[in-house]
Amino acid sequence: MTLDAIPIHVVNTPPGEPGLTGNARPLLRELLEAAGRLLETGETSAIDLSALPLTPADLDWLREKLGAGEISVTLQAIGESTLNETACPGVWWVTHHNEQGAVTSQFLEVAFVPELVKADPHDVESGCEYLELLISDLS
């Protein structure tokens, strides 16, 4: 049996900019404001992309507009997370995946360094203990 036997014909989305809702555009202005706030007060902010009515086309549009920056960080933590700087320094595209590779949440984080990249003091403490252990093993 061929696919022709199924009485449904696939309609390809028309050329132009399919699926664009226009909802992604105001985000650029919001980012500008957030980046200004970061410069003035050092306050970081984040826009939760999975909580907004954005179509896949909208997200592609946004990703294309913001472009890729110099730094991309990958975190392996029950699924991969990517924290990529966009072409606008200070604006990071943060994507969390689960183990199956599905996106669990997606943020635009406006910060000098994304929160998750920083080492936690508790973990630094553990790091110190480990270093001390290494040193004591040497002597």
Add this chain to the structure above:
Amino acid sequence: MKGPLIDTLARQGITRRTFFKYCATLASMMALPPSAGRAMAEAMAAARRPSVIWLPFQECTGCTESITRSHSPTLEGMIFDLISLDYQETLMAAAGHQAEEARHTAMKENHGKYLLIVDGSIPLGLDGAYSCIGGRSNVDILKEAAEGAAAIVAMGSCASFGGIPKANPNPTGAVSVSDIIKNKPIVNIPGCPPIPVVMTGVLAHYLTFGSLPELDDKGRPKAFFGETIHDRCYRRPFYDQGKFAKTFDDEGARQGWCLFELGCKGPVTYNACATVKWNGGTSWPVESGHGCLGCSEPDFWDAGGFYKALSMPADPLKIAAAAAVAGAAAGVAVSFANRAKKGAAKKAHETTTLADLEK
């Protein structure tokens, strides 16, 4: 498994960053700012296991399925493991007197501190005889367990609002938890079944702040039930543009246009499906091409047909609920008339056709 949560997690190979990543996602789902996510992670990391008693009443175990089989081992599942689940009939190994004993011990040792989770409605007909466990009626067991609970979580539409057991004509006299218990904080997590992460969110809030999250007028956590499916629907822009699918296989349906005219109850349904999605974020009803059934709203089963478009001005769920109470209010709206007709057909032992159901 004693001690702070983060230590237990660390023993299972969960790093602090992994946990923070999870909390960031959780906080975003609860509509909390990123800073609150950090605070939540820190508070949760230090939290100790609360005792939880889970009572299943007039239910189908769908809620338990939803929570325990959310998707392959995740942090969610692990946090669920990290509560001290002292009684859950479907999951526990003990049975009979041993099981009842375990419940009584947990209730006594943690009196005033345990969290009580209830799924299923409670039948009041025939003195509650429609559903009994160990020879005691559900209503009896609920009252006893609620007495020493710090708070109650009504899990699923049945426990929250009566659900399908309460659907017209409600043969067992089913009611919700809040219809019976009046003197304890109750959080309703409706849905048929409810979304797993809502449960974790409520639990996380309870562990972080020692209290239940902010609730709306129907006792639901505002963070997850603050907005309608429609407001957060990715097809919403098509509604605004007046682009509607007219049948399930027309051009509009293929283009992924709004399902409003095909009976979607998204505009009157408060839930988080549109943002949290189902099956580990894979998809959700509207994304798979079917309108919302409104399963997390009171009396959704009697709301007048899953494929009937919401009328304007719309609040059919409320109208239908009123009809169920009034009973004989036929002729007020088309759906009532059809219900009467259906009733008449039933009396005359006529076959109800699909077409009748659709009217």
